[in-house]
Amino acid sequence: MHSLFLHNTLSRRKEQFEPLEPQHVRIYLCGPTVYDLAHIGNARTMVVFDVLVRLLRVLYPRVTYVRNITDVDDKINARARESGEPIEQITARTAADFHADMAALGVLPPDEEPRATRHIPEMVELIQRLIASGHAYEAQGHVLFSVPSFPAYGQLSGHAPDELLAGARIDVAPYKRDPGDFVLWKPSPPDTPGWDSPWGRGRPGWHIECSAMSWRYLGETFDIHGGGTDLIFPHHENELAQSVCAFSGSRFARLWVHSGMLQINEEKMSKSLGNFFTAREVLAKAPAEAVRLALIRTHYRSVAEFSDAAVAEAKRELDRFYRALERYPDLGAADVPPPVMAALCDDLNTPLALSAMHGLADKALAGDFDSACGLRAAGGLLGVVQQSVDEWFRGGADRAAIEAAIAERREARRRRDYKRADAIRAEWSARGVVFEDRPDGSTSWSVVAGQEGR
RNA sequence: GGUCCGGUGGCAGAGUGGUGAUGCAGCGGACUGCAAAUCCGCGAAUGUGGGUUCGAUUCCCGCCCGGACCUCCA
Known part of the structure; x- marks a missing residue:
């Protein structure tokens, strides 16, 4: 059997992969936040991990592949405010669009596709554990993770906590004990999605959902966690911190796999820059x-x-x-x-x-x-x-019209009217349908120039 | 400013301490009425300056250039 080697972001080296359970691989991938169509960069990551999972299924008898859907997020709330469309409708529609696009790209469904809103109790339990163990604290209705409580913080992204602060782009909220602390739970006003919790009605912070869902479906420590390189910090760094601190002795993911960014005209494709193609528009062409x-x-x-x-x-x-x-x-x-x-x-x-x-x-x-x-x-x-x-080569083409043209051209060739025969061929060639004459006198055809002729 | 990654033929893109894959495009030839496909063949690259070495594209250092991250992001 082949040995699989994978580059581990945590060690910055290529390592031989060995699952915790020899016959069972457990892998988690950060799925979409469902507020808008997936772009082709999102698709790259999904396709890359689809190939990885297909490979793992060849190499190992059992693979549990979990890819979540994040359906609670401030970007979703913002989208609903702007458009007036109900949140549940936005998330349901976007999730369906995502599934359709992935299916078109041949991305196989994961074994589990948990949704964040259905795992609030697990998040609350995680947060309680973190408070109980001194890694989180409550302040002004928020619960925050205490970065100084976890000396290994920064190991994944390779940054020391003070370095990360040097370039921090946002104002530090006054209720934070340490500027690097991040939100686990925050209060929700009545017009915003919220759930009852020990800290009042609120909603989860960005990172806790992946810690909760990976725990629920894969356990405290599992094999591979993946995502795009832009998730390394802060998302994955924070997930790692939360999970390791919530479960003493756990390691969370043993191997971190990150896929590179796509760029358009030598510039990173991203939703914030607006220079992206949706998977849908690319697939249309x-x-x-x-x-x-x-x-x-x-x-x-x-x-x-x-x-x-x-x-x-x-x-x-x-x-x-x-x-x-x-x-x-x-x-x-x-x-x-x-x-x-x-x-x-x-x-x-x-x-x-x-x-x-x-x-x-x-x-x-x-x-x-x-x-x-x-x-x-x-x-x-x-x-x-x-x-x-x-x-x-021929799917979706107008077969009857093409066969008729070939018949007419065959007739022209038979009477050595090559001018006419070439004209017919040129006409279809312009539409992307190429005629190929065989030695036996027959003519085959195929669509080669994109979608024309289809 | 800090951290990290990368510069390979016209383009895309791997590997490698010992005469640089593969694909696309191009050129020549075979085949074809002419094409297309296929086959045969050809040209074409390791950013730059040092160092280590018998030998560097590969390892090390400087420089130049590009990109990413530094609390929205796949």
């Missing part, structure tokens, strides 16, 4: 597998530039993979070929895995059936090359 491939053509820890050109190139790459499968209508089940497996087991090196897949495609094109099966199996692990060849 290109085949979903091409979008997915574009997201994994770069190693997950690197910053990656995202563009239409990158998706178009991914599309052409997939064209070649599908052509390699074209002559094999009945592909058999196969193991993922060793070079692909080895690449993925080395810190999820998807670009190297893809290069190995090109080697398989070459052999399949040369007539090797086993390589074709291996290529399909490798694609299954990455979540690409899973459609039928016909669907990929």
